[in-house]
Amino acid sequence: MSRxxxxxxxxxxxxxxxxxxxxxxxxxxxxxxxxxxxxIATRFGAPIMGRNDGTSGVDNSFAQQHEPGIxxxxxxxxxxxxxxxQDDPDWRGWWGSNPPFHTPTIVLTHRPRPPxxxxxxxxxxxxxxxxxxxxxxxREYANGRDIRIGGGPTVVRDFLAAGxxxxxxxxxxxxxxxxxxxxWEGLEGLEADYDVEVVSAPSGVTHLTxxxxxL
Numbered sequence: 001m002s003r004x005x006x007x008x009x010x011x012x013x014x015x016x017x018x019x020x021x022x023x024x025x026x027x028x029x030x031x032x033x034x035x036x037x038x039x040i041a042t043r044f045g046a047p048i049m050g051r052n053d054g055t056s057g058v059d060n061s062f063a064q065q066h067e068p069g070i071x072x073x074x075x076x077x078x079x080x081x082x083x084x085x086q087d088d089p090d091w092r093g094w095w096g097s098n099p100p101f102h103t104p105t106i107v108l109t110h111r112p113r114p115p116x117x118x119x120x121x122x123x124x125x126x127x128x129x130x131x132x133x134x135x136x137x138x139r140e141y142a143n144g145r146d147i148r149i150g151g152g153p154t155v156v157r158d159f160l161a162a163g164x165x166x167x168x169x170x171x172x173x174x175x176x177x178x179x180x181x182x183x184w185e186g187l188e189g190l191e192a193d194y195d196v197e198v199v200s201a202p203s204g205v206t207h208l209t210x211x212x213x214x215l
Contacts, residue, residue: 003166007066010035016180017153058201071145072138076155104141168210
């Protein structure tokens with residue numbers, strides 16, 4: 001069966017996966033891009049900023065695992081757009097006409113709408129569903145390939161709480177946000193179900209990989 005994976009998901013030292021005050025001008029709230037500077041600096045992440053350079057060390061090795069083997073993505077409403085995007089029938093996401101997913105992508109929202117087919121193989125499907133039901137739908141789209149849980153932090157937390165994440169890659173960034181949305185809320189003892197590997201990078205971030213233990 002296909003696996004569910006989380007990749008390159010950044011959190012602060014105090015466990016926040018995004019800042020407070022998300023808006024069109026500030027997609028990550030008061031955190032800005034500080035949670036993602038490590039990735040933007042890599043060869044994998046530099047094209048996000050329109051560059052062709054980037055580092056090729058530890059951070060890049062982790063970052064580039066984001067795409068291989070993925071057949072569908074699941075994301076939350078907060079990743080697809082700023083608060084209130086559901087009221088704008090013309091909103092098609094942050095990423096322009098050719099989003100970087102290149103797979104069917106399920107957007108979890110309390111206000112479903114018809115699918116949007118984009119360039120490059122991305123089709124956004126807007127559904128209201130539990131984590132288990134969303135995963136079942138994503139597996140139908142994925143044709144045996146893996147499912148990426150793309151965030152934001154609430155979605156990652158919900159899938160972890162439901163026991164539906166097989167591979168979790170978190171990147172702890174050495175900043176303190178103080179407010180926002182925490183990933184770990186209500187997940188006490190989660191580590192008991194996973195083998196955990198910790199790798200520190202010269203950039204100052206720490207890569208935490210959780211691999212579900214086989215029963």
